[in-house]
Amino acid sequence: MLHLQINPNSGVPVYRQVMDQIKYYIASGLLAAGEQLPSIRALATSLAVNPTTIVKAYTELQHAGAVEMKQGKGAFVAESVGGLSEKQLSKALQQLARQLAVEAAQMGATSQQVIEAVQEELKKVQHD
């Protein structure tokens, strides 16, 4: 039934917590492409939040290309297409990587620590 863990007082918005966790489940393969997600209402009551909050999360995920919603039928994990050109991907990756690198440097982490952490997380998520 896809257990999500929400902290309403964490400062990060509920809809974003939902998004992030579903994204993670999709990336890690726990949610397969085409699989049906919990219905908006079901998830809303399960998390004790308003349905509109879930709508927001699902809608954003749809815009991000991770989810597909069909009226009357439900919400489903999108068939991953990856409509980014090699150039766009490279640029986006660079931006994400820089953010990580700068934050890590700020914290006093060594390069090795950073690389290891990234490899660890990639393992949980990638299927190359």
Next chain:
Amino acid sequence: MLHLQINPNSGVPVYRQVMDQIKYYIASGLLAAGEQLPSIRALATSLAVNPTTIVKAYTELQHAGAVEMKQGKGAFVAESVGGLSEKQLSKALQQLARQLAVEAAQMGATSQQVIEAVQEELKKVQHD
């Protein structure tokens, strides 16, 4: 004179753009510890924004431990202390790495591409 490039219509707030770029300059060593930053007013007029916007950026950087402000004297790059325990650092790194990994997977990037991007950015920033 520390040239910053700001885009007011990028969606990302001005104060955050200022923060990010200064953080990057510090991390990359272009701004050394103890060095004086541009004064709030000088930077504000240079970027054609209100001084309060710069105040916000500097204040947040101060809270992040990257900058130190002294009334009447100026704002300076903080002596990096790194007050995080090994455990805290590890946890923070994991969180950053996971975010990167999930986003990258979403975009269809391979593990190798991700690692290479991270190594590239670390090179620009680290001094191990």
Next chain:
DNA sequence: ATGACTGTATGATAACACCCATACAGTAGC
């Protein structure tokens, strides 16, 4: 075609983010 499930749309509200104008206060050279 009714019932029970799906997603969709609208409108309200409270909080916060962002930016601004302006006034206050410490520091240091003249």
Next chain:
DNA sequence: GCTACTGTATGGGTGTTATCATACAGTCAT
């Protein structure tokens, strides 16, 4: 102590974010 520089503090305006309550509309098994 005046002047010209520093950061600090306060209050306001505008827009967006985040969440809610409630009503609308498509799908499908019975």
